[in-house]
Amino acid sequence: MSTFKLFSGSANPEFAKKVANYLCVPVSQASLNKFSDGEISAQITESVRGQDVFIIQPTCAPTNDNLMELLIMVDALKRSSAKSISAVIPYYGYARQDRKAAPRVPITAKLVADLLEAAGIDRVVTIDLHAAQIQGFFNIPADNLFGSILFVDYIKSKGLKNPIIASPDIGGVARARSYAEKLNYELVIVDKKREKANVAEVMNIIGDVKGKDVILVDDMVDTAGTLVKAAEVLKKKGATSVMACCTHGVLSGPAYDRVENGQLDELVISDTIPTKKNSKKITVLSAANMIAETIRRIHNKESVNSIFLA
Numbered sequence: 001m002s003t004f005k006l007f008s009g010s011a012n013p014e015f016a017k018k019v020a021n022y023l024c025v026p027v028s029q030a031s032l033n034k035f036s037d038g039e040i041s042a043q044i045t046e047s048v049r050g051q052d053v054f055i056i057q058p059t060c061a062p063t064n065d066n067l068m069e070l071l072i073m074v075d076a077l078k079r080s081s082a083k084s085i086s087a088v089i090p091y092y093g094y095a096r097q098d099r100k101a102a103p104r105v106p107i108t109a110k111l112v113a114d115l116l117e118a119a120g121i122d123r124v125v126t127i128d129l130h131a132a133q134i135q136g137f138f139n140i141p142a143d144n145l146f147g148s149i150l151f152v153d154y155i156k157s158k159g160l161k162n163p164i165i166a167s168p169d170i171g172g173v174a175r176a177r178s179y180a181e182k183l184n185y186e187l188v189i190v191d192k193k194r195e196k197a198n199v200a201e202v203m204n205i206i207g208d209v210k211g212k213d214v215i216l217v218d219d220m221v222d223t224a225g226t227l228v229k230a231a232e233v234l235k236k237k238g239a240t241s242v243m244a245c246c247t248h249g250v251l252s253g254p255a256y257d258r259v260e261n262g263q264l265d266e267l268v269i270s271d272t273i274p275t276k277k278n279s280k281k282i283t284v285l286s287a288a289n290m291i292a293e294t295i296r297r298i299h300n301k302e303s304v305n306s307i308f309l310a
Contacts, residue, residue: 003083004299005048009057009073011066012274015090016056018288023296030076032069040065042072049081054125054295059093059112060273061252067093067112071119078120086123086298087116088291090272091220091248095130113137125294127272127287128175128219128247145294146308147219147247148175150270150285152182155245160213162240166190168218168230179217179245188214190230210238220248221267224255228262241265248272249284 005028008016013027020027031043055077057070070087077085097108113134116124123140128147135142155163166188167176173189180187188207214234221227221244231242242265249269251259256277259267269275270287290307297304 003051005046005051005053006295007044007053007055007073007077009055009066009069011058011060011069012056012090012272014274015058015271015288015291018271018286019056019088019292019295022289022292030073032073038065040069040072042069042076044073044076044080047080048077050083052084052086052299053077053082054086054088054299056088056090056291058089058091058272060091060248060250063093067115071115074116074119074121084122085120086125086295087121088125088295090127090270090287090291091250092126092129092134095134098131098134109134110137123298125291125298127270127291130219132174143294143298143304145290145304146178147270147287148179148182148217149290149308150247150287151217151245151268152179154268154283154285155179155183155215155243158213158243160215160241162212164188164207164209164212164214166207166209166214166216166230166234168192168216168226168244172218175219176217179215185215190216190233192226192230205233205237209234212239214239214242216242216244218244218246220250221246221255221269222250223253224251224258224262224264224267227267228258228264231263231265235263243268245269247287249275249282251276 007028016027029045033041059067094108094112125143127145129144135144163185165176165180165185167173168190169192191204227244234242245268247270259281268283270285
């Protein structure tokens with residue numbers, strides 16, 4: 001991998017180090033600074049001429065700063081004569097704004113895709129997009145990796161007596177069905193009505209959960225309102241336990257308090273976003289090896305899909 005270099009933005013440098021360790025390469029050097037007014041500056045401090053470059057930068061909070069830093073790094077690498085530039089965005093911010101859900105609103109997920117392409121990236125790699133069709137917003141290759149590969153073995157290791165997969169909403173049924181098929185479990189759906197962003201009201205459960213160990217699966221957990229309310233309703237309907245597996249632990253606002261004090265027995269997330277606090281109820285699994293293997297295969301022009309067929 002002599003023509004390969006790995007860079008990291010400031011969003012999740014520990015994740016980048018784990019990826020680098022798997023690949024047996026160092027994280028290449030870049031100087032990232034801010035002017036006193038918050039303006040971001042970047043300088044690539046080693047040669048990248050003629051090399052394949054991968055930048056690891058989730059666009060998590062502070063979302064705008066991390067996105068702008070990524071764009072600036074891409075521009076710096078492009079002007080430094082890199083052969084190719086791949087943006088590895090484990091968590092793709094703004095993905096929830098993927099359609100016109102109301103009059104006179106933007107499709108910001110598409111805008112971000114346009115910005116990344118305009119900056120000069122040749123490929124994007126991400127995990128569990130909020131909506132899989134966001135891949136179509138790009139006119140370049142976009143690899144949307146399946147987060148389920150992280151959680152399936154963990155779920156099996158729990159040895160649950162009567163496990164059942166649950167989707168926290170209608171929109172997540174395809175994802176939940178994928179888990180159910182991999183694990184050979186049954187599937188139920190939590191039907192909810194969302195009045196506004198980050199506020200959800202659970203209405204009813206489609207399916208029988210009495211005496212079941214329920215596993216809620218989703219792409220992200222933000223304020224944890226949906227998951228905690230779903231856990232309450234599921235237990236009222238007779239569920240023995242409720243565990244949630246969510247790829248991206250955004251965990252903003254009251255999320256940690258809700259998880260600690262709510263009916264959810266365990267929340268399992270990945271390290272695509274750095275965790276702010278420790279919690280006895282939160283388990284963190286690493287997505288670094290999956291990302292690293294994907295980078296290796298892309299660089300060596302091998303199949304990425306075969307990772308998920310094993």
